[in-house]
Amino acid sequence: GDDAMDTLLGDGLLMSEGETWQRQRKLANPSFHNRRIGALDGTMVDHTESQLADWSDGDVVDIQLEVARLTVKIIVSAMFGADITDEEVKTVQEKLEPLGARFEPDPRRFLIPNWVPTRENREFDAAIDTLESVIDGIVDRRRGTERDPGVDPAGPEGVAVRGPAGDGDGDLPMDLLSVLLRARDRGEQTDENLRDELVTMLLAGHDTTALTLTYTFYLLSNHPEARERVAAEAAAATADGPPTAADARDMAFTERVLNEAMRLYPPVYTLFREPKLDVKLGGYRIPEGSALMLSQWVVHRSPRWYDDPEAFDPSRWKPKRRSQRPRFAYFPFGGGPRHCIGKAFSLLEAKLILAEVCSQYDLAYEGPDLSLRGSLTMHPDHPVPMRIRER
Numbered sequence: 001g002d003d004a005m006d007t008l009l010g011d012g013l014l015m016s017e018g019e020t021w022q023r024q025r026k027l028a029n030p031s032f033h034n035r036r037i038g039a040l041d042g043t044m045v046d047h048t049e050s051q052l053a054d055w056s057d058g059d060v061v062d063i064q065l066e067v068a069r070l071t072v073k074i075i076v077s078a079m080f081g082a083d084i085t086d087e088e089v090k091t092v093q094e095k096l097e098p099l100g101a102r103f104e105p106d107p108r109r110f111l112i113p114n115w116v117p118t119r120e121n122r123e124f125d126a127a128i129d130t131l132e133s134v135i136d137g138i139v140d141r142r143r144g145t146e147r148d149p150g151v152d153p154a155g156p157e158g159v160a161v162r163g164p165a166g167d168g169d170g171d172l173p174m175d176l177l178s179v180l181l182r183a184r185d186r187g188e189q190t191d192e193n194l195r196d197e198l199v200t201m202l203l204a205g206h207d208t209t210a211l212t213l214t215y216t217f218y219l220l221s222n223h224p225e226a227r228e229r230v231a232a233e234a235a236a237a238t239a240d241g242p243p244t245a246a247d248a249r250d251m252a253f254t255e256r257v258l259n260e261a262m263r264l265y266p267p268v269y270t271l272f273r274e275p276k277l278d279v280k281l282g283g284y285r286i287p288e289g290s291a292l293m294l295s296q297w298v299v300h301r302s303p304r305w306y307d308d309p310e311a312f313d314p315s316r317w318k319p320k321r322r323s324q325r326p327r328f329a330y331f332p333f334g335g336g337p338r339h340c341i342g343k344a345f346s347l348l349e350a351k352l353i354l355a356e357v358c359s360q361y362d363l364a365y366e367g368p369d370l371s372l373r374g375s376l377t378m379h380p381d382h383p384v385p386m387r388i389r390e391r
Contacts (some may be wrong), residue, residue: 003114004102008128011193012200021338024197027183028341031079031176037344038245040078043244044349047073048356056391060366062383064214067353068093071206071213074349077203082141088134095130096207098123100375128199135198141294142177144161159207185380208267209292209346211354212341214384215265216258219312220358221365221386226314227358229253234358243355257318258350262332264312267295269378271334296331297378305329362389 009015013024051070055061069089076084084092110347114121158211172178180197183189191196220227234253237247273292278285286292301309305325306316315321333340340346357363363386371381 004124007114007124008099008102009200009203010196012198014200015196015202016121023188024193026186027179028176028197029172031179032341032345034176034344036128036174037348040345041183041245041248041348041352043077043241043350044074045356047077048353052356052360055361055388057388059388060385061362061388063217063386064210064380064384065093067213067217068096068206070209070353071210071349072202075202075205076138077303078345079175079205080138080142080177080198081145082138082177083174084134084138091134092132092202095127096203098127098310099131099203100379103375104373112266131202132195135195135202139177139181139194139198140340141182143176145173146328170228174363196255203376204340205342205345209349211265211267211377211379212258212262212346213350215267216261216350216354216382217357217363217386218365218384219261220300221363222258224314226253226312227362230257230354231358231362234355237355238359243352245348247355249349251355253314254351254354255347256314258354259317259330259345260312260314262314263330264310264373265308266300266332268295268332268334268376269374270295294331299329299331302329321322360391362391363387 011020011024013021013028016024027200047070051066051073072089072092073084076082098120101120112118112121114124172182177198180189180194184191184194220230230253233251234243237243237251271294273294273377275286275290275292277288280286299305303309306329328335333343333346366385366387368382370384372378373381
């Protein structure tokens with residue numbers, strides 16, 4: 001699996017280490033600055049409203065495909081400062097299947113090297129080529145605008161936040177793609193670095209949020225009382241026009257529901273860490289360089305940290321109850337210096353999408369009992385049909 005991960009994500013933020021990672025993270029940080037994320041609320045809401053315009057009372061939609069289509073558009077607009085065509089969105093979605101398959105736990109996969117031309121390896125390689133060509137198209141559409149303070153490629157967010165003083169970026173667009181293109185022009189990034197970063201951002205930046213929303217809609221469908229409380233917050237957030245980042249801050253119960261969805265169904269269900277020196281933990285000696293596998297799925301459902309761990313209970317996230325648990329009894333976004341750079345972005349996006357959807361519609365799940373498969377992320381093993389009812 002590791003070779004495949006290298007092929008797919010290369011030296012992007014998720015996979016790079018040491019100085020390379022520090023350089024990448026430092027470059028990317030301004031694009032994820034809280035002020036800039038807050039300024040993206042309009043982009044998030046516009047894309048959501050245009051997608052909801054296709055919904056009709058009584059329709060059945062595969063909610064996972066619906067929200068993934070939406071989150072792809074949002075990440076490209078917000079982080080690449082460009083629009084992605086419907087055709088490109090379809091391409092990205094079709095290629096996630098063969099990409100994900102390569103990471104499913106199957107002992108045979110670890111015995112067959114990547115270069116053996118099995119059908120799966122061929123599909124994996126073709127999927128990467130296709131993803132790269134989608135990204136090349138987006139980069140070509142933006143090329144030349146990353147240095148022009150007058151160009152505002154994706155609405156006000158392009159220049160909403162000045163570059164940090166002294167980095168020479170001044171009032172230039174601060175979407176991630178512009179920042180990375182300028183770094184490449186300064187000789188700090190190669191074309192390959194750029195590609196690794198953009199593939200990482202495209203995949204990590206839409207799939208995880210789409211899954212969180214999918215599981216949230218599924219849980220709300222099964223828990224009408226929670227659904228009504230989320231709908232009430234959504235109605236308040238949209239009462240005087242489209243919801244904003246400020247409205248999202250008031251959606252406290254909705255945030256608890258999202259936390260509980262990510263506890264029960266963490267999209268990233270395991271992560272790997274490598275100790276840089278010998279450590280003793282809980283009576284065990286862990287030698288430097290060991291591969292440590294930390295599973296969100298196991299910890300989040302442990303009776304050691306959670307009463308009745310299988311139950312959906314948003315009140316676990318009230319401040320008092322939360323403070324009684326260790327900090328890392330819950331880590332959907334990882335932790336430490338390498339925690340997910342997109343956490344604030346993802347939570348804002350999820351709340352605004354819920355505000356738009358739940359103020360207008362109730363979604364009723366019409367599929368089988370949820371069954372899951374672990375690939376790159378934790379996916380439902382089947383479509384997730386939801387019937388749309390206008391409120």
